[in-house]
Amino acid sequence: MSTTLQRDTHRSAAVASGVMVFAAVLLLVAGILDVLRGIMAVAEDEVFVNTPNYVFEFDLTTWGWLHLIIGALAIIVSIGLFKAAVWARVLGVALAGLLIIANFLSLPYYPVWSIVAIALYALVIWGLCTVRKDDFAPTEGTGGRSVHHM
Structure with missing residues (x-):
């Protein structure tokens, strides 16, 4: 039974x-892509579409600095x-949530990238919220602390 428990702990x-x-x-x-997107917006690149009569209208330079x-x-x-x-982990979930909101607000300006970014950040939140702290097994020689196995 002990061997099975060790095997399950190692697998977890x-x-x-x-x-x-x-x-x-x-x-x-996604962070690198957002930095690049921010640089494009600050440089006022012609990649961004201008959408008239949008409720959430933003200055492109300000929006670029925010993404940067x-x-x-x-x-x-x-x-x-x-x-x-x-x-x-905590900041990653919070940051990914903020970036989902930011990309939602920029949907009319850059729809395809915004949808892709929303999906990427949703996967980040899923990944960070799926793993429990006790899923990390203690390793000998660490004083009983949980460590990350990579």
């Missing part, structure tokens, strides 16, 4: 590790996720 830790890496990579990629800053934060948080930091 492996799944948790995979889900965290998945969420970290998605947040990193939040995208950079997403990259920093993803680095914390690679280290399995609890603060990064």
Whole structure:
């Protein structure tokens, strides 16, 4: 019975590790893409469509700086996720939620990318909320602390 419990604990830790890496990579990629999107908006690139009579009308430069800053934060948080930091999980969920709202508001301006970004951030939230803290198995020599297996 002990062997089965150890095997299940090891499998659970492996799944948790995979889900965290998945969420970290998605947040990193989406953050980089948001930084690039912010740069395009600040440079007033012709990629963005001008939608008249939209309730949520934004200045393109301001919107670009917002995406640039939040995208950079997403990259920093993803680095914390690679280290399995609890603060990064909490901030990752909050940041992904904010970015879903931001991309929803920009749907008329850049619809395809906004839908793709919403889906990416929803997957990040799923990945970060799926893994429980006790899914990380303690490793010998760590003083009983939970560690992330990668």
